Amino acid sequence: MRFFKRSDIQIPFSFLTISLLWIILSDKFFLYFNKNLTSFQITDIQTAKGCAFIAIVSFYIHISIKSANQKLLQSQQEYKDLFYNTPNPMMLFDSKTKKFINVNKAALATYGYSQQEFLQMSVDDLRHETDKQHDDSNTIYKHQKKNKEIIICQETTRKIEFKSVSACLLSAHDITELENAKAELIQRENELKLILNSITDGFFILGPDSQIEKANEVFKQMTEVPAEKVEGVNFFHLFPSIQQKNLFRQCSRELQQKKSLHFENFYDRTNTWYRISAYPYEGGRFSVFFRNITKEKEDELQIHYNEQNLLALINNTEDLIWSIDRSFKLFTFNEPFKKWYNRYCNEDIWNGKVIFNQNNESLRKSDWKDLYVKALAGKKFAVDMNYEIDNKNYFATVRFNPIYNENKEIFGVGCFLQNTTESKQHQKKIEQQNLQLKEIAFITSHQVRVPLANILGLTEILDNDNPMCSSNQKIIEYIKTSAKELDITIRNMVQQTAQAHLD
Secondary structure: OHHHHOHHHHHHHHHHHHHHHHHHHHHHHHHHHOOOOOHHHHHHHHHHHHHHHHHHHHHHHHHHHHHHHHHHHHHHHHHHHHHHHOOOOEEEEEOOOOEEEEEOHHHHHHHOOOHHHHHOOEHHHHEOOOOOEEOOOEEEEEEEOOOOOEEEEEEEEEEEEEOOEEEEEEEEEEOHHHHHHHHHHHHHHHHHHHHHHHOOOEEEEEOOOOEEEEEOHHHHHHOOOOHHHOOOOEHHHHOOOOOOHHHHHHHHHHHHOOOOEEEEEEEOOOOEEEEEEEEEEHHHEEEEEEEEOHHHHHHHHHHHHHHHHHHHHHOOOOOEEEEEEOOOEEEEEOHHHHHHHHHHHOOOOOOOOEOOOOOOHHHHHOOHHHHHHHHHOOOOEEEEEEEEEOOEEEEEEEEEEEEEOOOOOEEEEEEEEEEOHHHHHHHHHHHHHHHHHHHHHHHHHHHOHHHHHHHHHHHHOOOOOOOOOHHHHHHHHHHHHHHHHHHHHHHHHHHHHHHHHHO
16 A cells, blocks of 8 residues: 555556546546537537546646645655754765765764864764774764864764765764773773782682683683683583582582582692682672692691601600790690699690699799790790609709790790709719718728727837737737727728618
């Protein structure tokens, strides 16, 4: 039906229809009223009928053309109004010269040029840069306003015929804010990538379907596929050799309950330990951070070995060994010290216990705190002391040594207590023996010498010529008496010597 509404079809079709009806029906109409017409009459009727037909048809054609013209003018006015009043800038320019032929009100308001200024410009004068992003029908250009302001426009062009001139209708849509927002989004995206790739920890976002939505370079480098194929790929496709899928599924279930997870896991493919933290957020996604802690694990193992070796070393002696920090808290001690402290203070000990207890009578009397403070001040010294346990007296030498960290700062004191009771007792025995030996020497030099000197003196006055004289008999009696005294002194000396040896 639209076909017959066109004026170029409607007018000829109407003329054809009226002509056929007139030719067919007009003769029958006249013959019906008068059948005895002469040839002259018929000729006159035909002439009158032809003139009437031409007049009627001419009037109809005039009315039809006038109506068509009115519709055309109305349509042109509507399109003109549509062109001028559309909210987007629209410009008509010559396809060959690119000179503007006409512009609408929005173009005048947007760019600030007048109608005359526009008609003296070409479309290239409006475009700020020739560098463009485009396809066949849509292009993005930077346009420069009259006030030198630059805006980004998306151009839509269409070729039309205007007053027998090949022209282009250009519609410009200002997308400056959109492009700026897009550029800012791209910049933030790049900044986010730089931040994620600058951290030493691995990071990735896991979607609800176990696909990697975003990942940094650390994570990409540890996968078993090329780095450029990581995002958008299923997690298990990145790690086909992973053996802990049950652990992964268990973690997924816990994360779906809106719980954050922190755990350590060993990746046997690279013999690497990782500390993993996973946090749920909207849409069933998880953000996952992980860090290589292999070195920490090795250090922990080495520290454990060192601690075991230290414990084996300090427990392989009967001497007491312990260490305290600046808060007087124990952080190392051996078994002999534990037993001694329990007997000495009637208390149990553990790592972190404050070794100095002002409420403990034994510790308060011994001034241990002053000794610790002196060592914490940087003094290295030894102290001899005695103490009593179970009504027995003991002697000991305690050495205090400051402990320094890697910054040469004192953070504690190492103490070493050596029981010197046996050596003190041995020394006391030696001193007692020395006193006894001195006494023996005194006896030798005094008590033995007197009777011996008497005997020697008496033998000098014996009368050798008259042995039987009475004076010799008295001298011999004196000699016997001195000999007896000498025998008693020697016996006493032998007894004291034996006693000193036994002691």
